[in-house]
Amino acid sequence: MKILIIGGSHAGIAVAKKVKSLSPKTNVTLIEATDHLGFISDTINLMLQGLISKDNIAEGEVYTIDDIRAAGVDLHLNTTALEIDYKNKKVLIQESTHSTEELAYDYLVLAMGSSSFEKLDAIKEHPNVNLLTYKYPDETLKTYEALQSSQSIMIIGAGLIGLELANSFTTRPSQTINLIERADYPLFRYFDKEIVEILMRHIPKNFHIYTNQNFYELENTTDDKIRLVTWDDQKITADTCVLALNPKPNTHIVEDHLDLNPDGTIKVNQYMQTSDPAIFACGDLVRIPVIHDNENSYLPLIGNARKTGYIAAYNILYGTSKSYPPSQRTLATKLFDHYLGSTGITATEASFSGYDVVEINKEYHTYAKYEQERDFHLYLKVIFDRKSRELLGAQVITNDRVQLDLINIFSVMIYHHDLIDQLLEVDTFFSPEINPTRNTLIDIGIESLKYHNQTTHHDDL
Amino acid sequence: MNLFQLLNKNTALEIDIVKVILAAGPRISKSQLRKTLNISNFTLTGALTHIQSVFDEVKINATLEIEDVDSVTYVRVKKEPTTDIFDFYYAYLADSLEYQILRYLFHKQSFTRIQLIQTLSISEGSLYRYLNHLNELLHEFNLAIKNGRIVGEELQINYFYFELIWNSVPTNEIHALITNDRIQHTVTALESSLDTTFNDHTKMRAALWLLILQKRSTIELTTNSVSKQLLKEITRDPLFNQVQTVYLRFTIGNAQAGSSFKSVYLYLFLISMFIFDTNNHFIFKLGGTWPTPLSQIKHTAQWIVEFVTDNLNVDLDDFPENFTLRWYSVLTQLLTQIYFFQSNITFISTDNQCITQTKYTKSLIEPIIKKVLTDFSKPTISDTMKIYGYSILESFIESSHKYAKHHLRIGIFARKDYFSALYLVEQFASEFSGSFNLDIEIATPTQKYDLLVTDSPLSVSRYHFAKQYVLAGRLNALDREMLATILNNIMESVN
Ligand SMILES: Cc1cc2nc3c(=O)[nH]c(=O)nc-3n(C[C@H](O)[C@H](O)[C@H](O)COP(=O)(O)OP(=O)(O)OC[C@H]3O[C@@H](n4cnc5c(N)ncnc54)[C@H](O)[C@@H]3O)c2cc1C
Numbered sequence: 001m002k003i004l005i006i007g008g009s010h011a012g013i014a015v016a017k018k019v020k021s022l023s024p025k026t027n028v029t030l031i032e033a034t035d036h037l038g039f040i041s042d043t044i045n046l047m048l049q050g051l052i053s054k055d056n057i058a059e060g061e062v063y064t065i066d067d068i069r070a071a072g073v074d075l076h077l078n079t080t081a082l083e084i085d086y087k088n089k090k091v092l093i094q095e096s097t098h099s100t101e102e103l104a105y106d107y108l109v110l111a112m113g114s115s116s117f118e119k120l121d122a123i124k125e126h127p128n129v130n131l132l133t134y135k136y137p138d139e140t141l142k143t144y145e146a147l148q149s150s151q152s153i154m155i156i157g158a159g160l161i162g163l164e165l166a167n168s169f170t171t172r173p174s175q176t177i178n179l180i181e182r183a184d185y186p187l188f189r190y191f192d193k194e195i196v197e198i199l200m201r202h203i204p205k206n207f208h209i210y211t212n213q214n215f216y217e218l219e220n221t222t223d224d225k226i227r228l229v230t231w232d233d234q235k236i237t238a239d240t241c242v243l244a245l246n247p248k249p250n251t252h253i254v255e256d257h258l259d260l261n262p263d264g265t266i267k268v269n270q271y272m273q274t275s276d277p278a279i280f281a282c283g284d285l286v287r288i289p290v291i292h293d294n295e296n297s298y299l300p301l302i303g304n305a306r307k308t309g310y311i312a313a314y315n316i317l318y319g320t321s322k323s324y325p326p327s328q329r330t331l332a333t334k335l336f337d338h339y340l341g342s343t344g345i346t347a348t349e350a351s352f353s354g355y356d357v358v359e360i361n362k363e364y365h366t367y368a369k370y371e372q373e374r375d376f377h378l379y380l381k382v383i384f385d386r387k388s389r390e391l392l393g394a395q396v397i398t399n400d401r402v403q404l405d406l407i408n409i410f411s412v413m414i415y416h417h418d419l420i421d422q423l424l425e426v427d428t429f430f431s432p433e434i435n436p437t438r439n440t441l442i443d444i445g446i447e448s449l450k451y452h453n454q455t456t457h458h459d460d461l
Numbered sequence: 462m463n464l465f466q467l468l469n470k471n472t473a474l475e476i477d478i479v480k481v482i483l484a485a486g487p488r489i490s491k492s493q494l495r496k497t498l499n500i501s502n503f504t505l506t507g508a509l510t511h512i513q514s515v516f517d518e519v520k521i522n523a524t525l526e527i528e529d530v531d532s533v534t535y536v537r538v539k540k541e542p543t544t545d546i547f548d549f550y551y552a553y554l555a556d557s558l559e560y561q562i563l564r565y566l567f568h569k570q571s572f573t574r575i576q577l578i579q580t581l582s583i584s585e586g587s588l589y590r591y592l593n594h595l596n597e598l599l600h601e602f603n604l605a606i607k608n609g610r611i612v613g614e615e616l617q618i619n620y621f622y623f624e625l626i627w628n629s630v631p632t633n634e635i636h637a638l639i640t641n642d643r644i645q646h647t648v649t650a651l652e653s654s655l656d657t658t659f660n661d662h663t664k665m666r667a668a669l670w671l672l673i674l675q676k677r678s679t680i681e682l683t684t685n686s687v688s689k690q691l692l693k694e695i696t697r698d699p700l701f702n703q704v705q706t707v708y709l710r711f712t713i714g715n716a717q718a719g720s721s722f723k724s725v726y727l728y729l730f731l732i733s734m735f736i737f738d739t740n741n742h743f744i745f746k747l748g749g750t751w752p753t754p755l756s757q758i759k760h761t762a763q764w765i766v767e768f769v770t771d772n773l774n775v776d777l778d779d780f781p782e783n784f785t786l787r788w789y790s791v792l793t794q795l796l797t798q799i800y801f802f803q804s805n806i807t808f809i810s811t812d813n814q815c816i817t818q819t820k821y822t823k824s825l826i827e828p829i830i831k832k833v834l835t836d837f838s839k840p841t842i843s844d845t846m847k848i849y850g851y852s853i854l855e856s857f858i859e860s861s862h863k864y865a866k867h868h869l870r871i872g873i874f875a876r877k878d879y880f881s882a883l884y885l886v887e888q889f890a891s892e893f894s895g896s897f898n899l900d901i902e903i904a905t906p907t908q909k910y911d912l913l914v915t916d917s918p919l920s921v922s923r924y925h926f927a928k929q930y931v932l933a934g935r936l937n938a939l940d941r942e943m944l945a946t947i948l949n950n951i952m953e954s955v956n
Contacts (some may be wrong), residue, residue, distance in 0.1 A: 110702075110799065114716070182709065183706065183709050184705075189713055214692075214705075214721035214759065216689060216692060230696075231689075231692040231693060231696040231721075232692075232693055232695055232696040232697060246716070248679075248716065261716075262676050262677070262679065263674055263678055263679055263716040264717055265718055288713065290714075293714070295641070295642065295714055297714030298714055298715055298716040300716075348710065351649075352643065352646045352710055352713075353642070353645065354645075354646050
């Protein structure tokens with residue numbers, strides 16, 4: 001059997017490796033348009049923070065050519081898939097400037113990811129304004145250099161990408177950072193407002209965050225700056241402007257043949273199979289099911305790219321039998337010296353999924369009375385369904401790295417559809433030298449009992 | 462656009478046949494039917510057979526019955542009280558190839574010629590003809606089908622699809638289109654964010670609009686009908702931020718959040734499309750006399766109210782609060798609709814769309830429409846929008862009459878007896894009170910009347926009146942027409 005994979009990044013490599021480890025004899029060919037293998041787009045932040053130098057940008061890649069070849073994958077770098085002949089199951093490819101050739105497949109895996117920044121409205125509508133983007137190494141270098149030399153920076157989008165970029169400037173008080181966001185608060189996709197409000201108390205003085213802002217114009221000023229004019233006529237000027245947005249999925253080679261969702265992603269079933277049974281798709285090309293959300297969602301994250309890749313590989317090898325397990329949407333980040341983590345759905349979002357939720361918000365500060373130097377701050381929010389008492393989500397903000405791991409515990413519980421009451425049933429270790437004196441999980445479990453309306457057998461006495 | 466324009470001659474005729482039969486009451490003779498529609502017996506018989514087969518096909522619980530009574534052949538439509546005859550019309554529409562092209566476009570958002578030719582089993586030539594005709598019809602929406610897509614302003618395209626589905630798809634099918642949980646929960650979120658409850662009809666409309674916004678969420682916005690000035694005003698409305706927040710949550714799972722203008726489109730829809738949801742004055746709760754942040758709309762609406770109240774001699778303060786609330790909301794919605802949304806779609810054959818205003822009301826509406834068009838720099842208004850706008854303005858003018866300072870005093874004198882007079886008073890009131898502000902009573906010699914209506918020209922000398930009208934029995938059609946003219950003339954001279 002011949003499996004052909006287009007796109008050699010996180011998703012494509014995950015497919016190749018999984019197929020090869022499950023079935024070494026299967027013939028796997030991986031086509032990658034560039035000479036990079038699984039670049040981490042967050043690398044720019046490591047560079048700005050001085051952790052990776054610009055000459056060693058390849059340190060931002062997860063895999064090496066040797067890794068992939070050692071796994072027995074037929075790897076073609078600098079090779080682009082141009083066209084697909086669905087009827088005869090062939091892909092027309094071209095390596096660099098060489099002439100084109102055809103590769104046959106039994107199964108084709110699409111893992112072309114997302115990099116179509118040029119299709120973003122802001123870029124299309126302002127062709128003469130230099131709007132910076134980054135995802136792959138080349139753009140990352142260019143954007144990095146422009147940011148290094150800018151006194152004032154405008155970042156459009158205050159989601160994870162935008163805030164993580166902004167965060168890299170925390171120790172650079174001479175640079176001014178303006179973040180522009182159209183939602184009513186930053187990070188609204190993963191966090192409820194009160195968590196973000198805590199974070200906002202810690203943003204540096206050289207930061208300005210504009211929320212509820214849409215813009216109609218971006219223009220070059222005579223002194224070589226970029227000016228943004230908002231719908232309510234505010235003008236914000238900066239040396240450089242970065243679009244901290246997700247690029248659009250790269251679907252142009254398949255869009256006439258495969259069914260697409262209205263948002264431009266490729267329609268797949270729970271097995272990552274497209275409307276053409278011989279073709280699977282994964283990574284940034286597809287939407288995935290999310291636990292407690294009644295609709296699939298687009299969650300462009302490396303972890304999801306890999307997971308979709310594994311599922312596609314499994315179903316190609318063994319027949320469509322393994323469904324994609326709904327994502328708990330677990331993630332964490334570090335911003336302004338605080339760790340933020342989220343799993344499941346937010347309280348605001350829960351209402352969009354038709355839940356009536358109970359929210360428990362708790363703060364914790366101390367390990368032990370005799371050890372005040374270890375005091376920390378932890379704000380934990382847990383939500384559950386009022387009627388079924390099933391856990392729906394949890395969010396934390398803390399300055400203690402250890403506390404962040406609570407999110408992984410909640411993630412597992414959400415995966416298993418646990419009830420909030422089960423917080424009181426699981427064993428967790430306790431040692432006064434390691435744990436805070438109050439066990440947060442049990443504490444939340446007990447708090448949740450307030451919302452229990454089961455009558456006791458003494459109630460009628 | 463009238464959906465009847467999408468039907469071919471034969472099907473349009475069959476719908477007309479059913480309409481004429483239904484309008485005629487329980488039954489109509491075949492010869493009368495032929496005469497009314499000016500068709501041959503052969504055509505009629507063929508059409509009747511086909512109508513029956515469509516009735517059976519769409520299972521709408523209706524049958525055509527043909528019966529001979531005294532050697533006259535009658536036709537009747539027998540139906541259950543719950544039968545929705547519109548399902549029958551929808552079935553005809555569903556058969557129309559031009560309609561199928563529009564539905565295909567709605568569903569897929571684009572087509573290639575080959576796809577359409579195969580899907581609809583038609584020739585290249587027919588496709589060309591159909592597309593040409595559709596483009597003629599789409600012209601009033603400022604839209605066209607080009608290269609397999611609908612092109613024009615994005616807001617207009619969204620609106621056209623909305624009107625198309627709303628007016629051409631049976632309610633249960635619309636329900637099926639919008640069952641998506643995310644859409645349903647978003648409607649609920651809109652209600653709670655705006656602190657209001659939509660009625661079922663409004664819920665369905667809002668859901669359909671969301672569905673369309675979602676369907677076209679990745680479409681590039683090349684042109685935009687919302688100017689910078691308007692954006693500024695819209696952004697300042699706190700309601701807009703709330704709507705935008707809901708919209709962003711609605712699209713949270715999308716690979717592309719789409720243009721910010723989509724939240725403006727949702728907002729514009731909310732402030733203009735709920736005319737018939739009488740509970741919804743939600744914008745008022747957020748303050749302001751005029752339920753719109755758009756100064757242009759406010760300005761024109763204000764002008765209309767002043768124009769009408771001046772002409773009817775009404776003091777604005779005499780309007781009860783509820784009345785003002787309701788009508789300010791309706792007028793701003795109507796104007797916002799005319800301003801932003803071009804034309805609309807109906808599915809009624811033109812003969813049913815008679816405009817019923819009295820001459821006086823009409824004399825007020827025409828300058829209003831003219832003013833609206835100049836204020837909004839629009840050259841014309843489409844026929845369907847005109848009918849819609851006229852009916853709303855008419856209703857505003859006529860309900861304002863009630864609060865007019867000047868009432869026309871009408872005396873009724875019946876020679877025969879008190880009861881005939883009383884009967885005439887009632888008949889007169891039900892006929893004219895909607896359009897004129899009238900005090901009607903049985904005439905007494907001490908009162909002065911603007912008009913005395915009698916059933917006899919004799920023995921009226923003891924009454925005081927400016928004008929007199931003599932009836933020949935009960936009020937008939939001719940009387941009605943003449944009396945309306947007289948009342949109009951009196952109104953004009955008074956105001
Ligand atoms: C600025 C930014 C920061 C991010 N930070 C994080 C983060 O911190 N953590 C996280 O988990 N996620 C992050 N992400 C998301 C993450 O980068 C993506 O989810 C991930 O890269 C998806 O992997 P993929 O394999 O699906 O696609 P991609 O990484 O987009 O890779 C697709 C590959 O396909 C190749 N390709 C495309 N078309 C062809 C063709 N026709 N022929 C041959 N090859 C082709 C491309 O060259 C590319 O190498 C970030 C994204 C951005 C934009």
